[in-house]
Amino acid sequence: MITSETEKNNYQAALLKNRLTKRFKLLRKWARKEQVTCYRIYDKDIPEIPLAIDLYTFLPEEIQTKQAALAFTRQEEKAISENNAAAIAQAEDRRWLHLFLYERPYERDAQLEEAWLKKMAEAARMILHVQESHVITKLRKKQRGENQYEKNTQVEGGGIGLVQECGEIFKINLREYLDTGLFFDHRPLRKLVRASSKGKRVLNLFCYTGSFSVYAAAGGASFVESVDLSNTYLSWAVENMHQNNFFGDVYCFTRSDVCEFLAKKTALPDENENRYDIIILDPPTFSNSKALKTIFDVNRDWASLCSNCLELLNAGGTLYFSTNSRKLIFDQEKLPQITKKGKAICISDITEESLPEDFKGSKNRRCWKLQIAK
Numbered sequence: 001m002i003t004s005e006t007e008k009n010n011y012q013a014a015l016l017k018n019r020l021t022k023r024f025k026l027l028r029k030w031a032r033k034e035q036v037t038c039y040r041i042y043d044k045d046i047p048e049i050p051l052a053i054d055l056y057t058f059l060p061e062e063i064q065t066k067q068a069a070l071a072f073t074r075q076e077e078k079a080i081s082e083n084n085a086a087a088i089a090q091a092e093d094r095r096w097l098h099l100f101l102y103e104r105p106y107e108r109d110a111q112l113e114e115a116w117l118k119k120m121a122e123a124a125r126m127i128l129h130v131q132e133s134h135v136i137t138k139l140r141k142k143q144r145g146e147n148q149y150e151k152n153t154q155v156e157g158g159g160i161g162l163v164q165e166c167g168e169i170f171k172i173n174l175r176e177y178l179d180t181g182l183f184f185d186h187r188p189l190r191k192l193v194r195a196s197s198k199g200k201r202v203l204n205l206f207c208y209t210g211s212f213s214v215y216a217a218a219g220g221a222s223f224v225e226s227v228d229l230s231n232t233y234l235s236w237a238v239e240n241m242h243q244n245n246f247f248g249d250v251y252c253f254t255r256s257d258v259c260e261f262l263a264k265k266t267a268l269p270d271e272n273e274n275r276y277d278i279i280i281l282d283p284p285t286f287s288n289s290k291a292l293k294t295i296f297d298v299n300r301d302w303a304s305l306c307s308n309c310l311e312l313l314n315a316g317g318t319l320y321f322s323t324n325s326r327k328l329i330f331d332q333e334k335l336p337q338i339t340k341k342g343k344a345i346c347i348s349d350i351t352e353e354s355l356p357e358d359f360k361g362s363k364n365r366r367c368w369k370l371q372i373a374k
Helices: 005-034 066-081 085-093 110-128 184-195 211-218 231-243 258-266 298-311
Strands: 038-043 051-057 095-102 135-140 160-165 168-173 201-205 223-228 251-255 276-281 313-323 345-349 366-372
Touching (some): 005 038, 038 184, 051 110, 066 160, 066 168, 085 095, 095 110, 184 211, 184 276, 184 313, 201 211, 211 223, 258 298, 276 298, 298 313, 298 366
Parallel strands (some): 095 135, 201 223, 201 276, 223 251, 276 313
Antiparallel strands (some): 051 095, 160 168, 313 366
16 A cells, blocks of 8 residues: 555656656657657556656757758667667767646645656656756646747756757757647648648648648648747747758748638639648637737637638648647538539548557547548
8 A cells, every 4th residue: 555655656656667668669669760859758648647758869969951860860770770889878868858747736735746746757767768957847737828939937058959850850949938849749740741742832820830831841842831920939930941941932931810811811812822732720729819819719710710721722622620629529510511613522530540659549639631622
């Protein structure tokens, strides 16, 4: 029988170590094959340990292009597979852990909660071979207003660098914001967009740091427009595009409330420069940002958003709509069945096929593909 907080913490730390040992063995081989240097290794797998744990291995500071990154990781993977002790140690030196604790209202004693989180972090870094100074812990609360954009002023050095994902490279900031710059669960959908973007006009709404835009450009898109209301993230998106060597007027960055942007676009003449072939729509669940004229609630607004996006698609075009809201009821009857030009709209749930290996079984996100007939 567990009789003290210390015993409870030790018991749960042992459970976490066992789980992480199994997951790390499984995922590190998959990550090398996929050219992924950051992924989720634990996500509330054990009910009494409500953590999400992400593992990041930054590229060396001198690696600044995706060509150099590809060459480096191939060489490093070969050395690691040959059990080269120096290569393994160097990779571990660049490894970081990002843990966040989901808000637990029933835990009232802040000191006990802090001690518990410290114990879990210690267990994780021991199994994953991460330096103590490379472990960052945060508390994930329900997002209210602009708090996802708020900067942490208590920043101490490190935790900012480049990672590689399926051949593309992205800036990561582990310390300064709640989110770090890349949502792992959209990795397969990003690859799908890259594979289908050649010669296409692509619109990335609520673009965040522009990862979908990078993949679309890498796939040969003829035009990519990235839209977000946050200057912080729109600037980050520009940086990611430039980091991957995508420059020029065919890559457009628009600061706007997405609802207003869509309303204005749908009012324009039905001409090619006002229409798109692929639209990515991944809105936040809720926002009452001061920059918005009205409160945004995806559970209320999703149908109008999707309907406006469908209006902006060319024949044969595709809308990818995803949400983290568990309350959203996706009722197809709220969407148009045919376009104004008489084209049928095919809707399919692609949630399962769009989940990556490190999120298999997750119920945190759903995704639909809405395609207009040619």
